Amino acid sequence: MLIESRRRAYLNAMQVVHWLPRAELPFAAPSRLELLQPVAPLDEPALEPQVQVPAAQVAVPSAPAARTGERPKIEIPRPGTTPKLAGKPVEEAEKAPAPARPAPVPPPRFALQLLRAGNCLLLVELATGEPFQSRDPSYLLLKDMLRAAGLPDSPQIIGEPVRWPLLVRGNLDQGPQAATDFVQGFIQARLEESPCVCLWLVGLPAVRFAGEADAESYYRELPVEGLGTAWALPGLELLMDEPQRKADVWQAMRRLMARWKPSDE
Structure with missing residues (x-):
């Protein structure tokens, strides 16, 4: 059994402000009656009939949306660095073709x-x-x-x-x-x-x-x-x-x- 002071210390450590016990706690302070009153249900809006959309027309996001207020990170290429795409290094798409070496001329005989x-x-x-x-x-x-x-x-x-x-x-x-x-x-x-x-x-x-x-x-x-x-x-x-x-x-x-x-x- 926990005494009230120690119980509140645990709750404060867990950053719990409001809580209600499921049963009467020994050595607990008396509960506030206003907290024991049932909460009135909120008025819920009428639900509209759901329309089934074919699976082919449902757009599946390829990537999770950015968090609200978070600016996308843009990398600026610097000299001597390899450009990156989606966090992975990208090799050169098109490399300059190596100069064709002339075929060796066989020695005359x-x-x-x-x-x-x-x-x-x-x-x-x-x-x-x-x-x-x-x-x-x-x-x-x-x-x-x-x-x-x-x-x-x-x-x-x-x-x-x-x-x-x-x-x-x-x-x-x-x-x-x-x-x-x-x-x-x-x-x-x-x-x-x-x-x-x-x-x-x-x-x-x-x-x-x-x-x-x-x-x-x-x-x-x-x-x-x-x-x-x-x-x-x-x-x-x-x-x-x-x-x-x-x-x-x-x-x-x-x-x-x-x-x-x-x-x-």
Whole structure:
């Protein structure tokens, strides 16, 4: 049993102002009679008939309404922060597409042999990739061309064939430009040892990577920086497959022969 002072202390702690006991409490102060009077019922308004609304037309709120008097919180994006939506970080909707990387260019594949005949250097394509043999049809054709040009028909082979790519594996750049730089540097080193009056470029790889030209330059003179004057010719295999090209070679040779045979003018 609680005495009145302690009972009121508990009620005050619970912030209870008005209360009525369900039974008579011992040691309690006398009740106030006005609090025991029944409360008159309030006049209730007449209820209107309820109209049933289809469930499809009932709007269901997607989110609870904001409390009365509570202002919505608006976040202002600051530099260096990630914008947020509904309290969750939002990733960039549209990211700038990464720049497309150019497809790696496979290294060109060729084999070239450098030879000297008189005061001319010859950079000749090795169609099979193997060095010349004395009885190879392509080598016999080269000897015939040199003989027709008035040059020694037994050219001197200079060094090992230049084969590209240099490495089978590795991260070394072996693209077309690297091949051009290597071939031109190789010829320049030989020219420093012994200059020449004309450089023959025989075959498309020789024309492309030493003369920086293409098949449209066949039978023409090419001024090449660092190498002097070069003469572009079809490959020996192509001349054997298409004999009609030999006439074009002969006509161009007659115009250029004065370069290495000035006494025969």
